Amino acid sequence: xxxxxxxxxxxxxxxxxEILAWSQRDREAASLLAELRNIRQALAKSEPHLSHPxxxxxxxxxxxxxxxxxxxxxxxxxxxxxxxxxxxWLFPAVAVSALVIAGVIAYFQAPTAAVQTVADADxxxxxxxxxxxxxTTYRDASEGTTLVLFSYATDDNPVxxxxxxx
Amino acid sequence: MSTSFFSxxxxxxxxxxxxxxxxxxxxxxxxxxxxxxxxxxxxxxxxPKGPPVSPPVEKKLKRLPLKWGSYYVVSxxxxxxxxxxxxxxxxxxxxxxxxxxxxxxxxxTLINRGKITQSLRKDQTLVTNVKDENSFVVxxxxx
Numbered sequence: 597x598x599x600x601x602x603x604x605x606x607x608x609x610x611x612x613x614e615i616l617a618w619s620q621r622d623r624e625a626a627s628l629l630a631e632l633r634n635i636r637q638a639l640a641k642s643e644p645h646l647s648h649p650x651x652x653x654x655x656x657x658x659x660x661x662x663x664x665x666x667x668x669x670x671x672x673x674x675x676x677x678x679x680x681x682x683x684x685w686l687f688p689a690v691a692v693s694a695l696v697i698a699g700v701i702a703y704f705q706a707p708t709a710a711v712q713t714v715a716d717a718d719x720x721x722x723x724x725x726x727x728x729x730x731x732t733t734y735r736d737a738s739e740g741t742t743l744v745l746f747s748y749a750t751d752d753n754p755v756x757x758x759x760x761x762x
Numbered sequence: 763m764s765t766s767f768f769s770x771x772x773x774x775x776x777x778x779x780x781x782x783x784x785x786x787x788x789x790x791x792x793x794x795x796x797x798x799x800x801x802x803x804x805x806x807x808x809x810p811k812g813p814p815v816s817p818p819v820e821k822k823l824k825r826l827p828l829k830w831g832s833y834y835v836v837s838x839x840x841x842x843x844x845x846x847x848x849x850x851x852x853x854x855x856x857x858x859x860x861x862x863x864x865x866x867x868x869x870x871t872l873i874n875r876g877k878i879t880q881s882l883r884k885d886q887t888l889v890t891n892v893k894d895e896n897s898f899v900v901x902x903x904x905x
Contacts, residue, residue, distance in 0.1 A: 691776075691778075694778055718880075720878050720879060720880040720888070721878070722879075723876055724875070725872075725873075725876050725877070726875070729876065734826060736822070736825050736826065738825075739825055739887070740822075740885040741822045741823075741825065741826065741886070741887045741889060742878075742880055742886070742888050742889065744878050744889070744890045745890070745891050746872065746875045746876050746891060
């Protein structure tokens, strides 16, 4: 490692002199140093030499400025008026309340409303009180008239037919 | 469909409209019923038996499958009924009770005979027989 650092010129002067002296004394160290030098030269020839026209500090400061420029700036919210707040919260609240109230009213009106909307809702419901009585119903839809004729069987009239009917 | 169609203001207006409509409907359904009960007698005799029924009632009665050619008013009563209120009547010797069920529906109970439940809007008329074979009760909303 020290030989590599010596070749790269990274050793202090004193250590560099020691390494140089050692390589002159020791044949193995000298051959290793020569080999490393050859490798370094070979790599230096094959590596493309890239250089940047701008200084390192200037290059990074450019990147930093670009990041700052692209960073989204917080947009100041426009001042909200009282009417806007009213529109945003009170109106929907009123609408929901109104729908709930309308729903409740519709629920409680449902039995009569349903009767009024169904086409056959005008048909009367007829109940007879006596076991031997009967009722005949006639509806004139065009005039909106309902006729209910009650009758009941007697000794004189054993057939339960209303005598008034045609 | 744009989103503005469902804006809070329009939604609120629509809801308030519905609310008013529901309120008006509910109010109409629960108002008092002003009723008229007439005892009517039918006859084929050319001699009049009393004041004739009004032309609209006569038209309705003549369209029914009854065997009388003319109809005359024997007695007439007008009364108002609140919802769930009842009114006892005696017409043509028959006892009866009229009850306002609400929603323009009435219940006519003929004592010892039977009960009729019927919607009775302005354009509707309920006719039923009483003791005599040519006597009828005509129940409708008063004009």
